[in-house]
Amino acid sequence: MKILYVCHRFPFPPKRGGKIRPFNMIRHFSQQHEVTVCSLVRSDEEAAEGQGLEAHCAHFEMGRVSNPVQTLRMVARLPTLTPSSMGFFYCPDLARRVKALVAREKFDLIFVHCSSVAQYVEDIEGIPKILDFGDMDSQKWLEYVKFKPFPLNMGYWLEGTKMERAERRLATRFNMCTATTRAEWETLESYETGVSTGWFPNGVDAGFFKPDGESYDPDLISFIGRMDYYPNQECMFDFCKRIWPLLKARRPSLKLVIVGADPIPAVRKLEELNGVTVTGSVPDVRPYILRSALMVAPLNIARGTQNKILEAMAMGVPVVTSKVAAGGVDAEDENHFLVADTPDEYACAILRIVENPAERERLAIAGRERMLSHHDWPKSMERLDGIVERCLSEFAKQ
Numbered sequence: 001m002k003i004l005y006v007c008h009r010f011p012f013p014p015k016r017g018g019k020i021r022p023f024n025m026i027r028h029f030s031q032q033h034e035v036t037v038c039s040l041v042r043s044d045e046e047a048a049e050g051q052g053l054e055a056h057c058a059h060f061e062m063g064r065v066s067n068p069v070q071t072l073r074m075v076a077r078l079p080t081l082t083p084s085s086m087g088f089f090y091c092p093d094l095a096r097r098v099k100a101l102v103a104r105e106k107f108d109l110i111f112v113h114c115s116s117v118a119q120y121v122e123d124i125e126g127i128p129k130i131l132d133f134g135d136m137d138s139q140k141w142l143e144y145v146k147f148k149p150f151p152l153n154m155g156y157w158l159e160g161t162k163m164e165r166a167e168r169r170l171a172t173r174f175n176m177c178t179a180t181t182r183a184e185w186e187t188l189e190s191y192e193t194g195v196s197t198g199w200f201p202n203g204v205d206a207g208f209f210k211p212d213g214e215s216y217d218p219d220l221i222s223f224i225g226r227m228d229y230y231p232n233q234e235c236m237f238d239f240c241k242r243i244w245p246l247l248k249a250r251r252p253s254l255k256l257v258i259v260g261a262d263p264i265p266a267v268r269k270l271e272e273l274n275g276v277t278v279t280g281s282v283p284d285v286r287p288y289i290l291r292s293a294l295m296v297a298p299l300n301i302a303r304g305t306q307n308k309i310l311e312a313m314a315m316g317v318p319v320v321t322s323k324v325a326a327g328g329v330d331a332e333d334e335n336h337f338l339v340a341d342t343p344d345e346y347a348c349a350i351l352r353i354v355e356n357p358a359e360r361e362r363l364a365i366a367g368r369e370r371m372l373s374h375h376d377w378p379k380s381m382e383r384l385d386g387i388v389e390r391c392l393s394e395f396a397k398q
Contacts, residue, residue, distance in 0.1 A: 004105075005112075081165070111132070135184055138164035180328070200384045210368075217293065235300055318353050318364055330374040
């Protein structure tokens with residue numbers, strides 16, 4: 001089978017959330033099918049690194065864009081009904097390449113990851129098409145409204161409202177639509193578009209993210225995530241303001257390391273707090289997690305699956321997470337990780353782990369076992385295969 005795969009971020013190397021899911025799909029499809037990938041690159045470095053995808057697909061096309069131009073495309077869509085996100089991920093060159101590929105090749109399936117690039121193929125007919133929303137982006141923008149100041153929050157409300165309208169419309173242009181988690185799928189189902197839907201989870205490479213048998217620092221807490229991403233920034237500001245003082249008062253020796261690329265100045269300023277370190281970009285996050293007593297994921301804004309949680313649990317490092325972030329992980333509070341909501345709940349959960357090695361070991365073992373049984377990429381890809389078969393079967397009956 002010949003598959004055209006379109007995604008919003010060039011899926012190699014799979015070092016961040018927006019690239020991990022599509023890369024694993026492409027790699028899986030390519031084991032049995034001929035896959036052509038179309039996506040965007042934003043720098044010479046990304047284009048050079050992306051050449052490694054050649055080993056995982058039959059062919060790929062790169063649409064080159066620059067952020068200043070894409071920002072203008074976003075602004076141009078503000079007075080229209082089209083979401084600005086569609087402008088940020090639109091590339092005329094890539095649109096031409098996709099159109100030429102479809103005219104030249106006979107594809108048996110078109111698969112799109114992320115609604116922002118569905119625009120490249122939404123008008124194509126006569127070929128079965130699947131749209132993997134992943135996360136329902138509209139709901140993320142609408143969540144921002146609660147955290148951003150006026151009038152900026154009104155901008156996010158407008159984008160979220162336009163994006164939800166676009167998601168509903170786009171769903172009707174595809175034969176099958178999917179999401180990452182049951183919660184995201186329920187949002188998709190609530191649109192009542194009449195289109196077939198399903199969901200399949202993100203996995204984790206438990207062979208790469210695994211315990212190393214070395215000792216850990218019982219006074220070290222880690223947080224992992226790109227620090228140019230607002231939900232990560234917001235949760236660390238909140239954690240350091242409301243939770244960190246409680247922890248330091250009860251255990252002065254505690255240390256917090258914030259690991260993630262491109263921290264803004266306000267994040268760097270957190271280093272002024274006693275015991276807090278901000279690393280910026282690092283070549284490998286694993287040593288920071290593995291040396292930690294636990295990893296925190298106190299996100300107040302979270303859609304879909306937080307890969308950082310899967311990776312820490314796969315490495316046998318306990319996780320204390322917020323309720324909203326926990327919703328994207330197929331694991332149980334108390335059995336596999338600890339879920340908190342208030343500052344006191346966070347402090348109690350964190351101290352419970354750092355002060356009790358036996359409890360840490362219990363959660364470490366249970367967490368990794370859960371990742372092996374419920375967030376395994378091969379099992380997720382089995383679900384995806386079932387979704388593809390269902391789509392092709394339903395299309396053939398039309």
